[in-house]
Amino acid sequence: MTAIVFDLDGTLVDSAPDIRAAANAMLRDQGLAPLDLPTITSFIGNGLPKLVERVIRHTGLDMARHEELTQLTLDHYSRASCDLTAPYPGLREVLPQLREAGFALGICTNKPEAPARDILDALDLAGFFDAVIGGDTLPVRKPDPEPLNRTFGQLGRGAGIYVGDSEIDAETARRAGVPFLLFTEGYRKSPVEALPHNARFDRYADLPALIERVQAG
Ligand SMILES: O=C(O)COP(=O)(O)O
Ligand SMILES: [Mg+2]
Secondary structure (H helix, E strand, O other): OOEEEEOOEOOOEEOHHHHHHHHHHHHHHOOOOOOOHHHHHHOOOOOHHHHHHHHHHHHOOOHHHHHHHHHHHHHHHHHOOOOOOEEOOOHHHHHHHHHHOOOEEEEEOOOOHHHHHHHHHHOOOHHHOOEEEOOOOOOOOOOOOHHHHHHHHHHOOOOOEEEEOOHHHHHHHHHHOOOEEEEOOOOOOOOHHHOOOOEEEOOHHHHHHHHHHHHHO
């Protein structure tokens, strides 16, 4: 297995503060009060349309306006997707190591593809990844295994390992039939034991050894 695909939000980058800012800017447009970070973070994982659906339900806005409010949130987010977003500690050091070790790296995220690429560019991480599939790249998104299968397909090395932070990522890997490495510092809602995973880590410095272990089976 020489391909490694990563989730983005809560796995490579702590992006919740900018997602929160975009959702709160949309709420401000509606004359509503902002939501706190833990609340918005709990809405992340199934893509932006689902996050806005959860915000609508939480605030009592009209679900008939879902499409309009999703677009409004995306507009705010596209203008400021990387003001408060940062890579997790140690990531910057480990990505070149993995590339030097011969791995092909990709990203399979439920975040819309355009802001995902903007963030990778802004953080100077884009060059490490040969495939990026977002939540709106295909007609289906995670936990459907198709986006993950497609990411491995674009890397051209066959199926590899998926690295993610959430219940959705664990389910996606299970349905794609690939090993799953759980990053425990992201936006997971349940205890680690509740997520099927082959191994877990909380520091990027530990990832190369973990990958070796999983590969050794
Ligand atoms: O945007 C989301 O809801 C989740 O994004 P992720 O798949 O990168 O965690
Ligand atoms: Mg995630």
